[in-house]
Each structure stands twice: as structure tokens, then as C-alpha cells.
Amino acid sequence: MTTNKISLTKPTERGLVTGLLRRIIEENGRLFLRQYAIAIVCLVLVAASTAFLAWIMRSVIDEIFVLQNRAAIVTLPIVVFLAFSVRGLATYGQGVILARIGNNIVARYQRRLFTHLLDLSVDFFGENRSAHLAARINQNVAGIRDTLNLTVTSIARDLLTLVFLVAVMVYQDPLLSLIALLAGPPIALMIAGLARKLRVATRQSIDLNARVLGSMQEAAQGIAVVKAFTMEKPLRERIEHLILAAEERSNRIAVITERTTPVTEVVAGIAIAGVIAYSGYRAIVYGYSPGAMFAFITALLLAYDPARRLAKLQVQLERALVNAQMIYEILDLEPNQSDPADAQCLVVERGEIVFEDVGFAYHANEPVLRDLNFTAPAGKTTALIGASGGGKSTIISLLQRFYDVEHGRITVDGQDIRNVTKRSLRSKIAYVPQAPYLFEGTIRDNIRLGRPDASDAEIEEAARLAQAEEFILAQHMGYDTPVGESGVSLSGGQRQRLSIARALVRDAPILLLDEATSALDTRSETLVQAALEQAMRNRTVLVVAHRLSTIVNADQILVIDGGEIVERGTHDELVGRPNGLYAHFYGLQTHDGRPGAEAIADAIRA
CATH class of the missing domain: 3.40.50.300 (P-loop containing nucleotide triphosphate hydrolases)
Structure with a gap:
């Protein structure tokens, strides 16, 4: 008999990531093309308004505080208020649209999984524990939604925001921009190394958590037998072992995921401190415009947040793709008892x-x-x-x-x-x-x-x-x-x-x-x-x-x-x-x- 046992521990191969991402986009992108287009417009507005706020700081400092332009006291605050309003409304719009798309994707894959499970052969359910299978699907089904949402928000919001803010920085001061951007390569190299470790740890964590939930479900379903045979202690010990193992894997993931934070903070801190020191020196010694320096530093500080999110993107995307791949492992299983292409309906006249x-x-x-x-x-x-x-x-x-x-x-x-x-x-x-x-x-x-x-x-x-x-x-x-x-x-x-x-x-x-x-x-x-x-x-x-x-x-x-x-x-x-x-x-x-x-x-x- 052909085995239908699904893999629970095989890590995601790096070469499969691109293909998996392409498959997710092909299956879902076209269905939500209009909604994604509106969400992307909202995200672009978020990115543009954020960059605009950094750019206008030059006028705020120079026109109000240096030149003491009375007219600017009215116009510039209104402009800043409008920029914040646009960013707030755009953030709300993209949040609601992406949430609805994500919920629809989860619902679609839940229906698709259930239909496919009903089509699979009886031997599949004999080789895979039902409680474990249900728990695993419950954890994995959001992976496709998270993959798409991470991709869209990272490209349309974080990447564009970073690009716009870097453009403001370069416009204000190319030399200082070069100093600030030197932090990028070492962070990128570190993230690539962490992502490889995260793939294996994430899959192991999903497996262990599925086993924990499956064991709890089995105990609840067989509670009469558990109590009749006084099985509480051995079951408690067994699930305690699983919970400890799952906790250890989750801690391992947390260590890997958060390892980006101190390195990013230190490298970014060095870059920002260097920029502040050098720009302050030029302003004091050479009399550079404080507005230009303030606008540059504002852009640099605003750029830090999307840069930090982009630094973590690969780590987050790896976790989402591991979940997505485990869903496709089930969807790609072929029933052992498929109907032939020319299968006819059974006609029973006698019943022999x-x-x-x-x-x-x-x-x-x-x-x-x-x-x-x-x-x-x-x-x-x-x-x-x-x-x-x-x-x-x-x-x-x-x-x-x-x-x-x-x-x-x-x-x-x-x-x-x-x-x-x-x-x-x-x-x-x-x-x-x-x-x-x-x-x-x-x-x-x-x-x-x-x-x-x-x-x-x-x-x-x-x-x-x-x-x-x-x-x-x-x-x-x-x-x-x-x-x-x-x-x-x-x-x-x-x-x-x-x-x-x-x-x-x-x-x-x-x-x-x-x-x-x-x-x-x-x-x-x-x-x-x-x-x-x-x-x-x-x-x-x-x-x-x-x-x-x-x-x-x-x-x-x-x-x-x-x-x-x-x-x-x-x-x-x-x-x-x-x-x-x-x-x-x-x-x-x-x-x-x-x-x-x-x-x-x-x-x-x-």
C-alpha cells in the first residue's frame, strides 16, 4: 500500500522558499487583486506621508524658529496635521482591508483542507493521528495569510517608507546618508544566518505543540477510561514532558528571533550617534542650517522603525512559510483510491x-x-x-x-x-x-x-x-x-x-x-x-x-x-x-x- 503519512520534522529547504512564495501569490493574489491594489495605495500614502513629515521639518525649523515667519505659524502646523490625518486614515484603511483578505484566506484554506481531507483515503487517517492532525492544521492554516500580508506590508509600506526617507536624507545631506547606510550590510548578513536556524526550530515547535494539543484532546475524549484505569499520573507525566519540550523549542525560537534586536540597536545607535555628532559639529563650526540637520535627523529616526521591521522580515517570513509549507504537504497528498478518468456511476439492479x-x-x-x-x-x-x-x-x-x-x-x-x-x-x-x-x-x-x-x-x-x-x-x-x-x-x-x-x-x-x-x-x-x-x-x-x-x-x-x-x-x-x-x-x-x-x-x- 502507498503510504500517506505526512512529514512532521522535515525542514523547509532554502531552494523551495521562492517556489512556495510564488505558489501562494499565484493561488491568492489574483483573487484579491482589487483589494490588494487599494491596500497598497493606502500603504504608499503611509510611506509618503511619513517621509513628508521628515522633509517638512526643515521648513518648520527654518521658517518658524530661525526666520520667525508669522504666516508659517499657521500654514505649517495645518500641513503637519493634514499629513498625520492622511497617514492615520491610510493606516486604518490598509489594516481593515488586509485583515479582511487574511480572514478570507484562512476561511478558504480551512474549507479547502476539510474538503481535501474528506477526499483522502481511510488509510491516511490510520497512519496519522486525528488529534495531532487537527492540532497541526489549526496552527498552520494562518501561515499563508501571514506570508501574503508580510510580503505586501513590507514592500508597500516599510520598503517604500525607507526608500522615501532615504531620499529625504540624501536630498538633505548625501555624505551623512552614506554614514547612516553603513549599518545595513552587517545586519543583513546576521539575519541570513539566523533564518537558517529558525526554519528547523519552527518546524520542531509546530510538531511539539500539535502533539501537546493532540494529547489533551485524546485525554478529554477518553476521560472515562483515564479515570477508570487511574491513568492521571502517567498521562500527566507524558504531557508534562511534551510541554517542557515545546516550551524549550519556543524559547529557542524567541532567542533566535530576538537576537536581531540588540545587534540592530547597537549598530543603528552607532550610526545615529555618529550622524548627530558630525552634523552638530558642522552646524557649530561651519554654520550649516539647523533646519536641514533637523530634517535629516528626523528622517533618520523615522527610517529606523521600517528598517528594523525589514531586518526582521526574513525571520518572520521563514516562520510563516514553514506553516504554509506544512499546509501544502497535506493539500498535495493524492488519495490512494482515486476515481479513474472514465469512471461510470454504479447501476444496481439486483445487488449481487x-x-x-x-x-x-x-x-x-x-x-x-x-x-x-x-x-x-x-x-x-x-x-x-x-x-x-x-x-x-x-x-x-x-x-x-x-x-x-x-x-x-x-x-x-x-x-x-x-x-x-x-x-x-x-x-x-x-x-x-x-x-x-x-x-x-x-x-x-x-x-x-x-x-x-x-x-x-x-x-x-x-x-x-x-x-x-x-x-x-x-x-x-x-x-x-x-x-x-x-x-x-x-x-x-x-x-x-x-x-x-x-x-x-x-x-x-x-x-x-x-x-x-x-x-x-x-x-x-x-x-x-x-x-x-x-x-x-x-x-x-x-x-x-x-x-x-x-x-x-x-x-x-x-x-x-x-x-x-x-x-x-x-x-x-x-x-x-x-x-x-x-x-x-x-x-x-x-x-x-x-x-x-x-x-x-x-x-x-x-
Whole structure:
């Protein structure tokens, strides 16, 4: 089988960064072209107004304080006020626009991820823990938004602001500008080195935090087992270890990220102090205009903030890209059970199921089914029994194409199920799993999942057939009672009966029952068995059972052992074979007139 396990520790390769950034822009930039254009205009206004404030300081100092121009006392403050107003409104506009774009991007990728996860094969979820996967996606989904927003704001605001302010500085004094700009190269070299370290640390941190959240979710879901087995202490110790490891990685990231700050401050401090000292010396000794010097120093100080943000851009962008890449690792996974390009819709007229030389293994060199051959006649009930691990539930999974066979084929009315769409195949099948699962919503909602267009009357009829109506009406809101997380407010037998009702309302020509009565007490099992016998009429039914009392009326019983059919026949035929495996199982469950100790001894020898 092809593995679908996603990587959790592989660091982002430097050569992939450009391609990843290009992909993000191509997928999202065109969709928000108009909004980004407006945001960029706002950011340009922020940059221009900031540079203008530095430039006009020359006039403020010279015209008001040196020349004492009375008219300037009115006009220049108004101009400064207007510049601040433009910058404030532009900052507000770009902030709101980018936030809306970012929220839309997150929502789009959440929908895209969920749709893609539903398309992935069952084996993907077997190889990746669901709690860990959910926690990881929750952390990663904002990476694409952050990548785009960082790119836009850094180029349109910080870079342009820095360029405009440097232009003001050069206009005021080219020599001093050269002195100030000498701080750039050493800071850039340091940032490049830190970014390489940050890529690995960020990915490790995401993995550890996902494991922490996943462990907490698992503990909450299995709280009854945790308390029953007094597992609090070992679980507490395990999650404490994970939390400490996650804390250490987060501290490591903080050290790497913030390492830019002292170096930037020191280098910038030297440059600014040098500029102030030299410009002050020239003003005192040579009588240079204080307005020009003040404008230059104002531009230099205002340039420091965007320069500092740009210095941290690569570090921040690395973190965002690591998150984005981990999202694309999931989106780029191909389902193992893809529909062929020429796949047709399954047409079921009779419902005959045939397994022809079917072989299958979950892991290489560990076959579960070996050249399996059998026919489940249309409109009849075929029961599968055997020891645990023999391959019974695998047969049910293969028929629904949760997995594909390694060799051989499975047909429904002569149609190879690999050549029809999965949706059409599964729409013709009603399935009751061994472990009933209920989803968030009401009792009515959970039954209706079997067929979304089912009427309330059909839902209530299915509940009656599944012997569920009695306990449903006893609930405080009847059919509209919320079931709680995974149906925790209901007993195992009640959840199973709702699962059976969901299958019954589907009204499909093929019915699969995988230990459908395993969670029921004796009374409920008797009632549900009677309901199932009613529902089985005129349908092709495959039943996996351990309780042989539930399948004595099956039209055909297949005994599976080691992935092969070792016996087949009706109940009367098989129980009449004294040395047969079915008779042995039946004897164990009914004791068949033999002492219990003898039956147990037979089981041990078997």
C-alpha cells in the first residue's frame, strides 16, 4: 500500500522558499487583486506621508524658529496635521482591508483542507493521528495569510517608507546618508544566518505543540477510561514532558528571533550617534542650517522603525512559510483510491456481490486476505464469521473501497468497483459499523445523515424499526435532543440503534452490518435483530458477527480463517459437521451440551 503519512520534522529547504512564495501569490493574489491594489495605495500614502513629515521639518525649523515667519505659524502646523490625518486614515484603511483578505484566506484554506481531507483515503487517517492532525492544521492554516500580508506590508509600506526617507536624507545631506547606510550590510548578513536556524526550530515547535494539543484532546475524549484505569499520573507525566519540550523549542525560537534586536540597536545607535555628532559639529563650526540637520535627523529616526521591521522580515517570513509549507504537504497528498478518468456511476439492479481471487495486505508481506472467492447472492444474507483478525471487517472495507485490492477484483452486478465512482458505489450501500459514531447535532440530524433529503416521517419510521423511538421520546427534547460530543450523553446500545436507524433511512440495496448488535444488551439485541430481519428483506446483506445466534437464519455463512474461506453453507449444514470450525464456535457459545470447561479447553487448543 502507498503510504500517506505526512512529514512532521522535515525542514523547509532554502531552494523551495521562492517556489512556495510564488505558489501562494499565484493561488491568492489574483483573487484579491482589487483589494490588494487599494491596500497598497493606502500603504504608499503611509510611506509618503511619513517621509513628508521628515522633509517638512526643515521648513518648520527654518521658517518658524530661525526666520520667525508669522504666516508659517499657521500654514505649517495645518500641513503637519493634514499629513498625520492622511497617514492615520491610510493606516486604518490598509489594516481593515488586509485583515479582511487574511480572514478570507484562512476561511478558504480551512474549507479547502476539510474538503481535501474528506477526499483522502481511510488509510491516511490510520497512519496519522486525528488529534495531532487537527492540532497541526489549526496552527498552520494562518501561515499563508501571514506570508501574503508580510510580503505586501513590507514592500508597500516599510520598503517604500525607507526608500522615501532615504531620499529625504540624501536630498538633505548625501555624505551623512552614506554614514547612516553603513549599518545595513552587517545586519543583513546576521539575519541570513539566523533564518537558517529558525526554519528547523519552527518546524520542531509546530510538531511539539500539535502533539501537546493532540494529547489533551485524546485525554478529554477518553476521560472515562483515564479515570477508570487511574491513568492521571502517567498521562500527566507524558504531557508534562511534551510541554517542557515545546516550551524549550519556543524559547529557542524567541532567542533566535530576538537576537536581531540588540545587534540592530547597537549598530543603528552607532550610526545615529555618529550622524548627530558630525552634523552638530558642522552646524557649530561651519554654520550649516539647523533646519536641514533637523530634517535629516528626523528622517533618520523615522527610517529606523521600517528598517528594523525589514531586518526582521526574513525571520518572520521563514516562520510563516514553514506553516504554509506544512499546509501544502497535506493539500498535495493524492488519495490512494482515486476515481479513474472514465469512471461510470454504479447501476444496481439486483445487488449481487462477487469477490474473485481477492488478495489484500495492510503491510507488505503480511497478507490479510489470500485469493478470496465468494458470491453474495442478490437479495440474500451472507454472514461472515471467524476469529478476530481473520479478515472479516477487511472484506467490508474493501467492498466500500476504503482500500483497493492488491490483486483480483470485486464486482457488484458484474461491474468492477474500481471502475465506478466511489460516490455512486457508497450511495448504494448502507453501513452499520461495530463502533457507532454520532456527530455534533441532534438525534434527528444524526439519523438524517444517512439520507439528507429524508423527511421527518421517514426518520421517525427508521427510528421505530431500529427500536430507538422509545428512548428518543424519553429524552428532554425528543428527536431534537443534542447528542453531545460523540454521543456521550447516550449509552452504547442507544448509539448503536441510532447508527442502525441511520442505515435504515438510507434505503440502499446493499446493507453491511459489522458487528451491528455488539453493543446491545440482550433485550435490545432481540428487538433490533427482529428489526434488522425486516430491513434485510429484498436487500443484499453482508453481516460480520461473533454472536452466532444473530446469523442462524442467514442464507449463506462463510467461515473466515487466516484470510481464507475454510467453510461455507447454511447454519444447519455447518453445525452438522462435528469437526468443523463453525460447529466448534457454535459449541463454545452454546456449550452444545458439552461442559463449559471442555469448551474452554477446546478454545485453548484451537
